Amino acid sequence: MNASLPSQSLPDKRQVAASFSRAAASYDGVAALQRTVGMQLLDKLPESTTQAQRWLDLGCGTGYFSRELSARLPAARGVAVDIAEGMLRHARPLGGAQDFIAGDAEALPLRDNSTELIFSSLALQWCADFPAVLDEARRVLSPGGVMAFSSLCIGTLQELRDSWQTVDGFVHVNRFRAFEDYLTLCANSDLQVVHLSRRAEVLHFADLRQLTHELKALGAHNLNPGRPGGLTGRARLRALAEAYETFRQPKGLPATYQVVYGVLRKDS
Numbered sequence: 001m002n003a004s005l006p007s008q009s010l011p012d013k014r015q016v017a018a019s020f021s022r023a024a025a026s027y028d029g030v031a032a033l034q035r036t037v038g039m040q041l042l043d044k045l046p047e048s049t050t051q052a053q054r055w056l057d058l059g060c061g062t063g064y065f066s067r068e069l070s071a072r073l074p075a076a077r078g079v080a081v082d083i084a085e086g087m088l089r090h091a092r093p094l095g096g097a098q099d100f101i102a103g104d105a106e107a108l109p110l111r112d113n114s115t116e117l118i119f120s121s122l123a124l125q126w127c128a129d130f131p132a133v134l135d136e137a138r139r140v141l142s143p144g145g146v147m148a149f150s151s152l153c154i155g156t157l158q159e160l161r162d163s164w165q166t167v168d169g170f171v172h173v174n175r176f177r178a179f180e181d182y183l184t185l186c187a188n189s190d191l192q193v194v195h196l197s198r199r200a201e202v203l204h205f206a207d208l209r210q211l212t213h214e215l216k217a218l219g220a221h222n223l224n225p226g227r228p229g230g231l232t233g234r235a236r237l238r239a240l241a242e243a244y245e246t247f248r249q250p251k252g253l254p255a256t257y258q259v260v261y262g263v264l265r266k267d268s
């Protein structure tokens with residue numbers, strides 16, 4: 001079983017951090033899907049988490065969900081962690097968490113048994129070593145603590161991937177882990193699986209330009225190794241737009257996101 005994505009199939013972490021840092025100011029303006037997914041994840045939090053005294057928003061981005069968690073758990077102390085310093089600079093003055101710390105989900109800068117709740121929305125798809133993420137979650141969770149995450153799996157941005165494939169065969173879309181790998185990795189972790197599901201969300205765009213602008217504003221445009229260097233030629237972009245048109249629906253050009261939701265619990 002391929003426990004994790006080969007490291008060369010995800011972008012370098014410094015690039016991920018730099019890309020999200022650059023996107024900090026534009027992110028909230030285009031993050032409608034991210035809001036929907038995060039709210040759905042909040043709805044999946046088990047009742048026991050209302051008693052949490054400490055929570056961690058992992059991959060907090062602009063801190064929207066740190067502020068949501070703070071509003072829902074006013075007596076608890078929150079820590080927000082992100083790998084992108086630019087995101088933390090943006091989030092810190094907006095409050096929500098008591099501490100905003102730069103750190104990596106695969107090597108958390110937190111003590112053992114230091115939180116009752118880890119909330120992580122749409123960040124862990126950037127981690128090549130998901131077993132390390134789960135090990136770290138288990139380490140920092142206190143007994144009985146809960147980790148709730150959303151992530152993306154294969155099938156995400158499939159229309160864009162297929163369209164590029166017909167144009168030049170290069171990797172232009174970030175790679176994602178298979179849903180079955182999430183199932184296996186969570187089942188093999190030392191955490192108990194309370195919930196694991198997948199749900200497709202489809203966004204619609206007037207044209208390809210709107211979609212690619214949005215991905216850039218989110219900081220989530222293609223950072224893959226293997227992406228072609230240099231400028232994207234006009235002819236190639238025209239060919240791409242033509243290929244994408246074959247997917248057009250009455251509402252516009254579809255962009256599918258395959259969202260994974262997981263709720264895991266550490267034994268008491």
Ligand SMILES: C[S@@+](CC[C@H](N)C(=O)[O-])C[C@H]1O[C@@H](n2cnc3c(N)ncnc32)[C@H](O)[C@@H]1O
Nearest residue numbers: 020059060061082083084104105121122123126
């Ligand atoms: C799509 S944003 C989601 C932000 C926020 N959770 C939300 O739902 O609005 C993904 C965030 O994950 C962060 N991230 C990516 N890889 C990470 C890692 N290994 N450790 C911690 N944060 C990471 C990025 O810097 C970015 O801010």
